[in-house]
Amino acid sequence: MIAAAGLDRLVGDPLWAPHPVVWMGRSISTLRRKVEAWSRDQPLLLRIGGVGIALVVTLGSASIGWLIERNALYTHGLLQSIAVLALVAGLASALAAKSLEQSVLNVISALASAEEGDLSAAREKLSWIVGRDTSALSSAEILRATAETASENAVDGLFAPLFWMLVGAALWSLGLTAAPGPLALAWGFKAASTLDSMLGYRKGNLRWLGTAGARLDDLLTWLPCRLVMLSLPLVSRSWMQWPALIKSAESEGRHDASPNAGRSEAIYAHCAGVQLGGKNRYCDRWVDKPVLGAEYPKANPQGISRILELTQRLELFWILITALLSWSLQARVQ
Numbered sequence: 391m392i393a394a395a396g397l398d399r400l401v402g403d404p405l406w407a408p409h410p411v412v413w414m415g416r417s418i419s420t421l422r423r424k425v426e427a428w429s430r431d432q433p434l435l436l437r438i439g440g441v442g443i444a445l446v447v448t449l450g451s452a453s454i455g456w457l458i459e460r461n462a463l464y465t466h467g468l469l470q471s472i473a474v475l476a477l478v479a480g481l482a483s484a485l486a487a488k489s490l491e492q493s494v495l496n497v498i499s500a501l502a503s504a505e506e507g508d509l510s511a512a513r514e515k516l517s518w519i520v521g522r523d524t525s526a527l528s529s530a531e532i533l534r535a536t537a538e539t540a541s542e543n544a545v546d547g548l549f550a551p552l553f554w555m556l557v558g559a560a561l562w563s564l565g566l567t568a569a570p571g572p573l574a575l576a577w578g579f580k581a582a583s584t585l586d587s588m589l590g591y592r593k594g595n596l597r598w599l600g601t602a603g604a605r606l607d608d609l610l611t612w613l614p615c616r617l618v619m620l621s622l623p624l625v626s627r628s629w630m631q632w633p634a635l636i637k638s639a640e641s642e643g644r645h646d647a648s649p650n651a652g653r654s655e656a657i658y659a660h661c662a663g664v665q666l667g668g669k670n671r672y673c674d675r676w677v678d679k680p681v682l683g684a685e686y687p688k689a690n691p692q693g694i695s696r697i698l699e700l701t702q703r704l705e706l707f708w709i710l711i712t713a714l715l716s717w718s719l720q721a722r723v724q
Contacts, residue, residue, distance in 0.1 A: 391555055391572055394481030395709055402488030410451070410483050410577060414584045417447055422588075426595055436598035444585055444602040452570060452578035455480060459571045477573055481555060484576035486547030487705060491698050493519045494540045498691050501532055519543070523671040530688060537689035537697060538666050541658030542651050544701045545615050546583060552705070553614035554579045556712045563716045582606045593673070608649055615650040618704070619657045625703040626661035635660050638683075642667075645680040652680060659683035662700055664693035 403409055425439030458480060461473035493515070500512040512532050513524040520539050527535065558572035570578075585603025589596050623635040639656035646652020659666045659682040666689065667681040687693065 391481060391559060392709060392713065393478050394555075395485060395487075395552075395705065397478065397482040398485040399488050401482075402492060403483070403486070410480065411580055411584055414447060414451055414581050415588060417450070418443060418585060418588050421446060422599065425599065429595075429599075431595060433598045436595055437601060440589070440599040440602040443589075443599075444582070444606055447585060448578050448581040448606065451581035452574045455573035455575075455577040456570050459573055463567060480573045481576060484551040484555070484573075484580050486543070486551075487701065490519075490540065490543050490547050491701075494536055494694060494698060497532065497536045498694060501529060502691070504529075521672060523673060533689040533691070533694065534666065534668065535670075537658075537664055537694050538655055540694055540697045540701075541655045541662075541666070544658070544697075545618050545650065545654040546611065548701065548705060549618050549708070550583070550611045550614040551576045551579050552708060553617065554610070556708070559712070559716055579610050582610050611650045615654055619653055621707065622657050622661050622700060622704055625707050626700050642680055642682050647677075652682070656682045658697055658700065659686065662693055662696040663687070664689050664697065 421443045425436065425443060429435035429439050458473060458476050461469065462477045465473060497512055497515045497519075500515050501509070504512055509527070509529060509532065512529075513527055516527070516532055516535055517524040520535050522535060524532070524535070554575040555572035558570060558575040561569045562571050582603060585600070586607035588603075589600030590604035590607065591597075591600060619636060619639055623629075623632045627635060635657070638660050639653060642659075643653035643656030646655075655666050658664070663683070663686045665681065665683045665686045667679045670677050670679060
């Protein structure tokens with residue numbers, strides 16, 4: 391897992407390499423077409439089909455990861471070496487630290503090089519990483535959206551899959567090597583996250599078809615999100631401020647419609663000292679998000695850099711702490 395985290399930070403998600411999420415997405419698209427044809431737009435059948443898609447994609451992804459783990463643990467010679475390399479590469483593919491950071495920096499770079507108010511390049515790059523309508527955003531709104539996606543996606547793209555890897559590692563450290571391990575649980579989570587990003591919208595057939603995937607993603611992200619809330623202050627501010635930061639983030643973040651997104655952004659807002667939240671446009675509707683950290687300056691490049699730096703610190707903190715716990719568990723078992 392340490393090697394996977396280092397590999398992710400080093401190379402990210404190179405375009406030439408096949409990515410598991412791409413295959414998950416293709417599977418979801420294929421299954422969606424089949425379910426929509428079968429259901430004939432009937433809400434109940436769409437809901438049933440949505441549950442089926444969620445089960446097939448998440449369990450299928452986890453099962454493939456489990457098979458790679460079996461080969462890494464129980465084969466020998468060249469086959470085992472190949473399986474171990476596949477295991478490390480698979481774990482790295484579940485983490486999005488490098489790709490998220492690079493995507494955020496690309497927006498900042500495009501914004502900095504914009505000439506005479508031409509924000510089209512920055513808006514386009516931002517549209518690749520956010521769900522809101524970016525076509526008419528001002529420079530300040532682009533900065534806010536970039537800061538918000540840097541904080542929310544740090545949980546969705548990095549800490550949630552890392553958490554499920556750590557759960558798998560803990561099971562193995564306890565001697566339960568027959569159980570799903572780091573890769574199986576991480577890919578199961580990534581499948582749920584991909585379901586939510588592709589089907590989790592309240593429009594058309596997706597109001598029923600995407601419900602199961604969205605709820606599953608919320609459930610699997612619930613605990614990692616709260617662990618980020620509890621641990622981020624430890625690497626950002628004086629430990630004496632920990633209770634106040636947690637209280638402020640929970641008080642403000644709970645007003646968001648999402649059980650996780652508001653809290654993710656809120657803890658980053660208070661730890662990085664950046665104001666987030668406000669009105670966002672999604673297609674043809676406006677959504678009022680709670681203002682987070684109203685006492686801090688509005689998002690700027692320096693504040694976004696602090697968010698990225700805190701993510702780096704927290705990732706290292708999680709890995710070090712859990713490595714110590716894992717080695718301690720191994721020593722007790724032995």
